[in-house]
Structures are given as C-alpha cells and as structure tokens.
Amino acid sequence: MSKIIYLFHEGIRNLWRHKLTAVTAIGSVFFSLLIIGTFIIVHQNSHQLIDYIRSKYKIEVFFEDQVTTEDAQIIVDQIKELDGVQSIGLVTKDDALKIYQDQFNENLIDILGYNPLPNSAIINIEKHGNSEVDVEPLITNLEKIDNIDEVVYEGTLIRRVEYFYNMTVKIISYIALGLLVITIIVISNTIKLSVYAKQNLIHNLKSIGATKRFIRTPFIIEGILEGIIGAILAITVLYIAVKSGSAYISDIISINIAFDNVGIIWLLVIAIFIGLLGSYRGIRVLLK
Amino acid sequence: MIGFNNVTYTYPNGMGIFNVHLRILPGEFYFLIGPSGAGKTTLIKLIYMDLLPDKGEINVNRFSSKKIKKRKIPILRQDIGMISQNFNLLNDRNLFENVALPLHVIGCHRKEIHDRVMALLIEVGLEDKAFEYPRELSGGEQQRACIARGLVKNPDIILADEPTGNLDPSTALQIIRLLERINRKGTAVLMTSHNYRLIKELGHRFIEIKNGIIQSG
Numbered sequence: 141m142s143k144i145i146y147l148f149h150e151g152i153r154n155l156w157r158h159k160l161t162a163v164t165a166i167g168s169v170f171f172s173l174l175i176i177g178t179f180i181i182v183h184q185n186s187h188q189l190i191d192y193i194r195s196k197y198k199i200e201v202f203f204e205d206q207v208t209t210e211d212a213q214i215i216v217d218q219i220k221e222l223d224g225v226q227s228i229g230l231v232t233k234d235d236a237l238k239i240y241q242d243q244f245n246e247n248l249i250d251i252l253g254y255n256p257l258p259n260s261a262i263i264n265i266e267k268h269g270n271s272e273v274d275v276e277p278l279i280t281n282l283e284k285i286d287n288i289d290e291v292v293y294e295g296t297l298i299r300r301v302e303y304f305y306n307m308t309v310k311i312i313s314y315i316a317l318g319l320l321v322i323t324i325i326v327i328s329n330t331i332k333l334s335v336y337a338k339q340n341l342i343h344n345l346k347s348i349g350a351t352k353r354f355i356r357t358p359f360i361i362e363g364i365l366e367g368i369i370g371a372i373l374a375i376t377v378l379y380i381a382v383k384s385g386s387a388y389i390s391d392i393i394s395i396n397i398a399f400d401n402v403g404i405i406w407l408l409v410i411a412i413f414i415g416l417l418g419s420y421r422g423i424r425v426l427l428k
Numbered sequence: 429m430i431g432f433n434n435v436t437y438t439y440p441n442g443m444g445i446f447n448v449h450l451r452i453l454p455g456e457f458y459f460l461i462g463p464s465g466a467g468k469t470t471l472i473k474l475i476y477m478d479l480l481p482d483k484g485e486i487n488v489n490r491f492s493s494k495k496i497k498k499r500k501i502p503i504l505r506q507d508i509g510m511i512s513q514n515f516n517l518l519n520d521r522n523l524f525e526n527v528a529l530p531l532h533v534i535g536c537h538r539k540e541i542h543d544r545v546m547a548l549l550i551e552v553g554l555e556d557k558a559f560e561y562p563r564e565l566s567g568g569e570q571q572r573a574c575i576a577r578g579l580v581k582n583p584d585i586i587l588a589d590e591p592t593g594n595l596d597p598s599t600a601l602q603i604i605r606l607l608e609r610i611n612r613k614g615t616a617v618l619m620t621s622h623n624y625r626l627i628k629e630l631g632h633r634f635i636e637i638k639n640g641i642i643q644s645g
Contacts, residue, residue: 143535157520344516347476348530348577349505 147354151361158337162366165330169370169414172323173407177378179312180403188396190305199263199279200292207287209233212259215287219261224278226266233259258289320410327363327418332425342426356423363419364412371411375404429454429585429616430475435484437474445470445640448484452618454584457611459627459634460620467640468620472589475618476508477501489584506534509578509615513590515570517562517577523549524558527577534581548576552606568599575606579615586610588619592626600626 155162201219203212209232216230231239236257241247249255263282265275275293282291345355379399386397432450445467452458460468473479474486477493486493491504517526524545531541549555552572562570571591578586588607592600604619604627611617621627627634636643 142537143532146532340516341518344518344529345533346502347478347505347510347512347516348533348581349502349508350533351499351502354502354533 143354147357148361150358151365154358154362155365158362161330161333161337162362165327165363165366165418166370166373168323168326168330169367169411170373172319172326172414173371173374173411174377176316176319176410177374177399177403177407179316180406181378181382181397181399183309183312184400184403185397186305186309190301193301197265197294197297199265199275199282201261201263201282201288202290202292203259203261204287204289205258207259209259211287212261215285216261218285219263219282222278222281224266224275226264228261228263231260231262233257236260320414323414324418324421327366327414328421330418330422332422336426339426352427355427356420359423360416360419363415363422365415367411367413367415367418368408371408374411375407378407429489430618431485431487432471432474433485433487435474435481435486437470437479437481439470443467443640445474445637448642450635450642452585452616454616455611455614457608457617457632458619459630459632460618460637461622461624461627461634462620462637462643463622466622466637468622468637469589470640471637472587472618472620475587476505476510502533506530506581507584509581509583509586511571511574511578511586511588511591513593515562515567515574515594517570517573519562522559522561523554523565523573526562526573527580530577530581544580545576548580549573551579552576566599567595568602571595571599571603572606575603575610579610583615585616585618588617590620590622592621592623597626604630 203215207215209230212232213230216228219225220228233255236259237248237255240257248257263278265278279291279293282288342355382397382399390396430450430452432448435448435450436444436446438444438446443465448471450471460471462468470479474481474493475488477486477488477491477496480493488504489507491500496504517523518529521529527545527548528541531544536544546555546558549558552575554569554572554576557565557569557573562573565573571594575586575588575591578588586607591607592603595603600623607617607619608630
C-alpha cells in the first residue's frame with residue numbers, strides 16, 4: 141500500500157519536476173481536445189439543426205380548378221390518413237389570394253377580374269429521429285389521388301442537405317480520429333523527452349532493484365494527470381463557448397446548443413486514454 | 429555468496445573479461461584492482477546481472493546467471509548495495525529522499541523509512557544535511573550519501589565501483605574507512621580501484637585484473 145501511495149505521489153511530483161514538458165503535454169492535449177470536443181458538440185447538436193431544417197420542408201398540393209373548398213377539405217382529411225403525414229393545412233382560394241396580396245402587394249381580382257389561384261394544402265412531413273426522410277412513397281400516394289393537379293416538393297434540396305449532413309459526420313469522425321492519433325504521438329514524444337531527461341533516475345532505480353512496473357508507474361500517472369488537466373481546461377473553455385454561443389444562436393434560430401455530460405465524459409475518457417497510451421509508449425523504449 | 433565459474437563476457441570490440449574464476453564469501457572485503465579498461469566495471473555489472481555472461485556461470489546468493497529470468501533480476505539487485513564513482517544521486521531530491529529511494533522500491537512503511545534513513549545518515553555523519561540537495565554537498569559528502577543509500581536496505585554485499593575515483597586522497601581514505609566499518613558489521617564489500625598506492629597499505633585481500641584476465645587474487 142505504501143508503495144502505491146509513493147508511486148502516486150511521485151507521479152504528481154513529476155508534474156512539478158518536469159514543468160516544461162508537462163506544460164507542453166498539457167497544451168497539446170488541451171488543443172486537441174478543444175478540436176475533438178468541438179466535433180463532439182457539433183455532432184451532438186447537428187441533429188437539432190437537421191430537424192430544424194427538415195421542419196421547414198413541406199409538400200404543397202394544388203387541387204384542380206374545379207375543386208371546391210368543401211371538396212378540398214374532404215381530400216385534405218383523406219391525405220391526413222396517409223403514412224408520413226404529420227399534419228396538413230388547407231389553403232383556400234381566398235387564403236391564397238390574401239397571401240399573394242401580402243407578398244406582392246397586388247390584388248389579382250382588380251387585375252384579372254377573378255381569382256385564378258386554386259385551393260391547395262400544405263403537408264408537414266413526419267420525422268423519424270436522425271434518419272433521412274424518405275418522402276417518395278408519400279409523393280407517389282398523393283399523385284394517385286383524384287383532383288390533385290400538382291404536388292410540389294423540394295426533394296432534391298432535402299436530399300442534398302441530408303447527404304451533406306452524413307458526409308460531414310463521417311469527415312468529422314475521421315478528423316477526430318486523426319487528431320487522437322497525433323495527440324498520442326505528441327504526448328508520447330513529450331514524455332519520451334522527459335524520460336530521456338530522467339535517464340539518471342531510471343539507471344539509479346534499475347541498479348537498486350526497481351522493477352519495470354515501479355519505474356513506469358509514476359510516468360504513467362504523470363501522463364494521465366497531464367491528460368486530465370488538459371481535458372479539464374478544454375472542457376471549461378468549451379463549456380463557456382457553448383453557453384455564450386447558445387445564447388447568441390438561439391436569438392437567430394430556435395436551437396439550443398448543449399454540451400451534455402456524455403460529451404464531457406467522452407472527453408475525459410479520451411484524455412485518460414491519450415495520457416495512458418502516450419506515456420506508456422514514451423517509457424517503453426527506455427525500459428527495453 | 430558470489431561465484432564466477434569460468435565466466436567470459438565479450439563486447440563487440442573484443443574487450444571484456446575472459447575465463448574468470450572468482451569466489452567472494454559473506455563478510456569479506458575485497459579490492460578489485462587494475463588499470464582503466466581492465467574489466468573491473470564489467471565484472472561488477474556481471475555481478476548485478478546488468479550483463480549476462482557469454483560463457484560460464486555466475487552465482488549470486490540464490491540466483492544463477494544461467495537460470496535467472498529477466499523479471500527476477502530486480503529481486504537479485506535488492507540484496508546488493510551499489511556505490512559508483514559518479515555518486516549517481518538524484519539532483520531533484522534531497523539527501524533524505526535519495527537515501528530513502530531503495531526502501532520505497534521494496535515497499536517499506538513511512539515510519540520505518542524515516543528511522544532507517546536517519547540512522548544511516550547519522551552513521552555516515554550527514555544527519556544535519558538530510559534536507560539538503562546533492563549540489564549543495566561536497567564530493568566526499570555526496571559519496572557518503574551514496575554509501576548510505578547503498579546500505580539502507582541492509583544488503584548482503586556492497587559493490588563499490590571506483591567510489592574514491594573523484595575524491596582527494598584524504599576524503600578517499602575516509603570513504604574506505606567507512607566501508608571497512610560497514611564490513612565489520614558483516615556486509616561483504618567488493619570495491620574496485622585503479623589506485624593501488626591508496627589500498628596496498630590497508631591489508632585487505634585484492635584481486636588484480638588486467639585485459640579482462642584475473643592476474644592474482
């Protein structure tokens with residue numbers, strides 16, 4: 141037990157003894173986790189943005205000219221029952237005329253002497269979590285309904301957004317993985333430097349009968365502590381950034397950016413992993 | 429305690445030690461003398477199995493160079509006190525911490541560490557320097573601290589590799605007297621030196637080595 145306490149104590153004291161290398165290692169963990177943490181936050185919150193964008197996509201159905209408002213209401217009730225429809229709103233000829241007047245500041249009846257706009261309906265599409273919206277079956281079903289003149293849907297744009305979203309998630313994952321590897325190499329090289337500077341200590345310890353584990357443990361504790369300190373700094377900066385950024389963004393669009401506990405735990409786990417692996421690699425060479 | 433049976437170790441440049449037979453019994457005091465490059469340090473390294481022989485067998489206490497597993501070498505070294513010419517004290521630790529290091533390796537308790545370290549510092553006359561750092565000490569004081577560190581775990585044998593090499597004759601003699609005192613308590617001492625004039629008057633047994641071959645002993 142006293143050996144464990146001593147080794148842990150040595151690991152903490154090593155941080156002070158190797159100040160320069162410790163600052164370098166903590167700095168590299170901090171910057172890497174800042175980027176990885178940003179990716180985690182983006183990933184955690186991007187579905188909110190996607191949901192927001194999806195919520196803006198609607199299918200517009202235009203009825204044939206001869207369809208009366210009463211008939212249109214019957215068709216709307218029929219559409220409401222179809223799969224993939226979240227809600228539907230009827231836009232009568234009169235409503236359409238008002239909307240046109242509001243948008244273009246012109247009264248079509250004054251110009252044409254009649255209202256040429258048809259009855260129409262706006263369909264909100266049902267969402268299923270983070271998965272892409274498959275609207276094709278719904279459109280096919282709508283086109284089968286009698287008295288529907290045209291189905292308007294910005295499908296290409298939606299597919300582009302979804303494709304871009306999936307690609308971005310993939311690229312972010314690869315970049316984060318690359319950063320993780322780079323950080324591990326940086327940490328192990330930094331610890332290797334501190335280990336080289338401590339060759340005298342290692343030689344001494346070997347000559348007095350210290351086992352490899354005894355020699356290695358303080359360096360590994362030092363590496364883990366460097367990882368944790370770097371992570372705490374990165375988490376603090378990210379937390380402040382998310383708090384202030386969220387307030388700013390929520391003024392523009394109705395999205396609340398969050399940095400939840402899962403993200404924080406992930407960063408800490410990554411930091412401990414980086415510190416552990418980096419220091420193990422660093423000391424391994426000299427203990428061969 | 430220590431036995432060399434027809435031991436040969438050769439470095440890539442052809443130097444080394446060749447067909448060495450040697451026996452050191454508990455409580456003995458030996459000088460290992462010879463010019464620089466004669467093989468003294470190689471012999472010491474072979475005893476604490478930093479090197480393993482190409483031929484022959486070395487026995488140290490219950491360990492044999494032919495059978496020992498790598499992970500057992502630290503255990504072998506825990507019964508040996510090492511003293512070197514360059515003191516090898518750690519500059520970022522004070523004297524107390526330097527001397528206490530071997531006790532941490534074997535997992536002693538804090539109280540025991542304190543008592544044993546302080547007792548040894550008193551024995552080597554450094555009790556008032558316990559919390560000073562190596563750079564604040566003279567060469568002789570550093571070597572005495574190094575001896576205290578070598579002794580702190582009550583080893584069966586002290587291997588002193590040129591412990592007087594960096595010291596003036598008067599301080600060197602003090603160090604030898606200290607090692608003699610330790611030897612009288614039952615610890616075997618093997619001390620290397622290239623300074624025959626310093627040791628010839630002391631009346632201890634000595635082994636002479638030249639070009640890796642034992643000449644007399």
